[in-house]
């Protein structure tokens with residue numbers, strides 16, 4: 424397993440946000456995590472990236488315990504994230520945002536090649552390479568957030584609601600790009616509200632409910648699951 | 659008219675000193691949302707480090723000279739190397755009388771490096787432990803560090819003023835129209851402009867500078883890029899402290915009287931300058947510093963020297979009433 428999460432317990436003060444969450448992702452998979460608002464999806468991704476310290480449980484990446492590593496070292500090991508809210512550096516250009524994504528890397532030719540690859544995935548970003556991040560549209564910012572996360576050449580990409588606030592056409596485009604990224608060998612853990620889309624690109628899925636994993640199955644079966652249909656697929 | 663121009667020259671010179679100090683306030687605020695009240699004391703320490711630097715240079719020069727002399731005696735039979743060492747030894751032993759400009763430069767560098775290292779100690783020792791506490795805790799810590807440096811200064815350097823060595827004898831240069839500028843003012847202006855350009859280059863063009871901008875935008879986003887936020891914070895303190903140290907030495911070259919409380923007023927005024935320009939905004943700190951310097955000199959010249967220090971607070975009140983975000987600051991809700 425590329426990623427093995429076992430028994431994570433996360434608290435924010437008195438709020439028990441994750442209650443013994445376990446989850447896996449195998450190399451080359453797209454795994455999706457769906458759940459209602461406040462279920463703990465963002466908390467889980469933040470814990471994986473080292474931004475939040477769990478009270479109990481372990482996170483293993485490529486067999487190595489990364490539970491208590493600082494965020495910047497986790498990025499160095501090959502886990503990157505396009506976070507909730509995109510968190511674009513608003514005062515910096517598209518190019519500088521991408522350059523920061525490659526902060527830990529020193530191989531200039533490799534960085535240039537990856538940047539070219541990001542521009543190939545998102546031609547819109549290339550047109551706007553000198554534009555200031557804060558002036559990009561929401562969709563362009565999402566592309567930049569994903570592109571920036573790719574610049575560290577991750578083996579595991581964490582995406583927190585990449586479709587949020589985008590027009591349906593753009594949502595389809597983003598999901599297609601996520602599949603392309605996956606085909607290039609990057610494992611993806613995809614947090615989504617758009618359960619239908621997420622389950623149709625993923626191989627497996629987890630349903631998170633108030634901090635616990637409620638269901639875990641092949642994505643195709645989750646799509647047919649009555650409970651899931653009721654709660655997340657609009658009947 | 660010439661009187662006014664003269665005041666302007668003096669004001670801009672003072673202003674560039676305020677700007678150097680204000681840059682440290684604004685960079686640290688940008689990254690930590692912390693007002694580093696000890697920053698003015700770093701300026702004071704810069705002057706003191708500069709004060710002790712020539713002794714250090716002479717001692718180090720003499721020591722190296724002796725050592726080379728010894729090596730020379732052993733090796734004098736060896737052609738080229740022997741005599742070469744001898745000449746080098748003689749030169750180093752005479753380090754005390756080296757060219758004024760070179761010595762001044764060395765003093766500046768030593769003070770900057772000394773304060774840069776001190777910046778690391780202060781950040782790691784005092785501010786880092788309270789980083790996750792309330793802002794009030796951080797503010798009180800800053801005031802504590804300031805008091806520590808001032809009283810520590812009294813303890814170590816003594817309460818009486820010291821006189822900074824006049825490394826560069828003063829002379830005046832006529833600019834025409836009755837306006838003159840001293841060579842020391844020229845040095846202050848030149849060095850501060852060079853330092854500001856160096857800073858600008860670091861912040862906008864280098865990897866670490868872009869990381870500083872990223873951290874100042876959001877610690878979380880920066881750490882997701884693989885940036886070690888702790889390291890960038892320390893680096894920011896080092897940069898700010900080095901600039902303040904430079905300001906301390908530059909001022910002491912012109913006004914040689916230095917004492918442990920000399921940083922209080924310039925520190926406060928530079929802080930006001932940073933707020934004036936828009937705290938967190940680097941060009942704003944430079945602009946605010948210049949405005950402050952010119953305003954101060956004009957008030958002394960045309961109103962009354964009594965108001966010399968008051969003008970800073972008048973400016974602070976005006977800017978807070980009219981444009982609280984500062985001249986170049988963006989008027990936006992503060993994100994934390």
Ligand SMILES: Nc1ncnc2c1ncn2[C@@H]1O[C@H](COP(=O)(O)OP(=O)(O)OP(=O)(O)O)[C@@H](O)[C@H]1O
Nearest residue numbers: 435438440458459460461462463464465466467507
């Ligand atoms: N910094 C915080 N301090 C206190 N409570 C928090 C904090 N962050 C999240 N929470 C709480 O933890 C729970 C899980 O939040 P989280 O953001 O992980 O949910 P989510 O599944 O990502 O929701 P959404 O779909 O709305 O983004 C929520 O009840 C939330 O209020």
Ligand SMILES: [Mg+2]
Nearest residue numbers: 464465466507
């Ligand atoms: Mg969320």
